Amino acid sequence: xxVTVDQDKCVGSGQCVLAAERVFDQRDEDxxxxxxxxxxxxxLDEDVRQAAVVCPALAIELSE
Amino acid sequence: MAHPLPDIKDEPRTGLPPYPMPRADRCPFxxxxxxxxxxxxxxxxxxxxxDGSTPWLVTRxxxxxxxLADPRVSADVMRDNYPHxxxxxxxxxxxxxxxxxxxxxxxxxxxxxxxxxxxxxRVEAMRPAVQRVVDDLLDEMAAGPRPVDLVQAFALPVxxxxxxxxxxxxxxxxxFFQRNSRLLINRDTPADAVLDAQHQLIDYLDDLVGAKxxxxxxxxxxxxxxxxxxxxxLTRRELAVMGFLLLVAGHETTANMIALGTLALLQNxxxxxxxxxxxxxxxxxxxxxxxxxxxxxxxxxxxRVALExxxxxxxxxxxxxxxxxxxxxGNRDEDVFPDPDRLDIGRDARRHVAFGFGPHQCLGQPLxxxxxxxxxxxxxxxxxxxxxxxxxxxxxxxHDGLVYGVYELPVTW
Numbered sequence: 001x002x003v004t005v006d007q008d009k010c011v012g013s014g015q016c017v018l019a020a021e022r023v024f025d026q027r028d029e030d031x032x033x034x035x036x037x038x039x040x041x042x043x044l045d046e047d048v049r050q051a052a053v054v055c056p057a058l059a060i061e062l063s064e
Numbered sequence: 065m066a067h068p069l070p071d072i073k074d075e076p077r078t079g080l081p082p083y084p085m086p087r088a089d090r091c092p093f094x095x096x097x098x099x100x101x102x103x104x105x106x107x108x109x110x111x112x113x114x115d116g117s118t119p120w121l122v123t124r125x126x127x128x129x130x131x132l133a134d135p136r137v138s139a140d141v142m143r144d145n146y147p148h149x150x151x152x153x154x155x156x157x158x159x160x161x162x163x164x165x166x167x168x169x170x171x172x173x174x175x176x177x178x179x180x181x182x183x184x185x186r187v188e189a190m191r192p193a194v195q196r197v198v199d200d201l202l203d204e205m206a207a208g209p210r211p212v213d214l215v216q217a218f219a220l221p222v223x224x225x226x227x228x229x230x231x232x233x234x235x236x237x238x239x240f241f242q243r244n245s246r247l248l249i250n251r252d253t254p255a256d257a258v259l260d261a262q263h264q265l266i267d268y269l270d271d272l273v274g275a276k277x278x279x280x281x282x283x284x285x286x287x288x289x290x291x292x293x294x295x296x297x298l299t300r301r302e303l304a305v306m307g308f309l310l311l312v313a314g315h316e317t318t319a320n321m322i323a324l325g326t327l328a329l330l331q332n333x334x335x336x337x338x339x340x341x342x343x344x345x346x347x348x349x350x351x352x353x354x355x356x357x358x359x360x361x362x363x364x365x366x367x368r369v370a371l372e373x374x375x376x377x378x379x380x381x382x383x384x385x386x387x388x389x390x391x392x393x394g395n396r397d398e399d400v401f402p403d404p405d406r407l408d409i410g411r412d413a414r415r416h417v418a419f420g421f422g423p424h425q426c427l428g429q430p431l432x433x434x435x436x437x438x439x440x441x442x443x444x445x446x447x448x449x450x451x452x453x454x455x456x457x458x459x460x461x462x463h464d465g466l467v468y469g470v471y472e473l474p475v476t477w
Contacts, residue, residue, distance in 0.1 A: 011172075011175065011423050011424075011425060012175075012176065012179030012180075012182070012427075013180070013184065013419075013425050013426075013427075013429060013430075014182070014183055014184040014187075014429070014430045017183075017184040017430075018184060018430075018433075019184075019414070021184075025185075026183040026184060026185070027180075027181060027183075028183070028186075029175075029178040029180050030179050030180050031176075031179035031180050031182060031183040032176070034180070035453055050414065052417075053415055054212070054414060054415055056132075056133065056419075056421045056422055056423070056425035057133070057422070057425075058133050
């Protein structure tokens, strides 16, 4: 799975970090998303999908 | 018992259901039955508000999320046809506008000033301090008389102390700001009393910001004063208004969740037993998400205005029309949450909309989660015999609150 994030859309809710902390982090100064792993291992697929579902800003895109 | 619905198709402007609507007498944890009926039969339909206006009410989960995340939908309280919650909300709208009532890009500019401190890792670092607050309050409660009102002894002080520490507001002033914030969030408080409470709180924070500018401390208000006021990004008054928002939002919501959640668990002893017997943080975290979904205390609906014509669920909403998203019933949508009226702390409820959705989703949610995880994760283990000290029927619910909960919760153990 390939992950992209849109930092302009991000509202810093942190939901992605809760769902998949190995894939997403937040900038210190404003909580905006940082993508740690654009092609996470398959065992994290479910967590990454959860992150995309709960992102309130629809800022996470996934492609298989 | 469900209320009969008028035929909305035949009478587009009259006989519409009023909003908000009453809950059923014997189901204080469930949203009003009319909402359930609308969700099943007319998921995007007009309701009538206190001022006679007839905005759209949206009751299904997926439609709510789509609209809350749609840039064609505005949260700006100054727009015509914005569906105001009460006359006093309408009256106070110009007085202290915060970023929750603005659209991007101004909303994003202001919100991003305060998102850093609520980032997951920063809030996680506060967990030991939250645990200390909870432990100290429970020590005090355990040593004191019984029965005790859990709201005053525990549910309110926990978030109040935590947000005070984060912001740098002296907790010693809690009588003052809790009294004023109580007035603000009651639907029945007259407009002039609401304005007065708002002024008092903002003036108080303005003084505090002045003190932080002169003599900074290690807290959020001091940091914002130095980074934003000193650089001209915010005026001192604007920071006071922002502090006011964080202070009020920071304690009423979590306080109500702690008390109402405890009551819901006491009424569902099998669920309470799971929490009492676990030391697995994942089980506690899952219980918090389910209680957020099930109780959905922000029961006044999220309010918006359409900026353009929008079609949703086959219904045309015209530019300039008001929209209310009833997230309480969205969280009971059986297409998303099977058997939605059952409290089941073992289910995966993480996709709930208790914190809203879209760019305005609750800023403080990471802090609320940590507070609730620590509170629920400690209270029932520390006081395993916790029980109601009155009849369930005598518990006073906040039917008149902008945020739902209980006014008091007498307990013993």
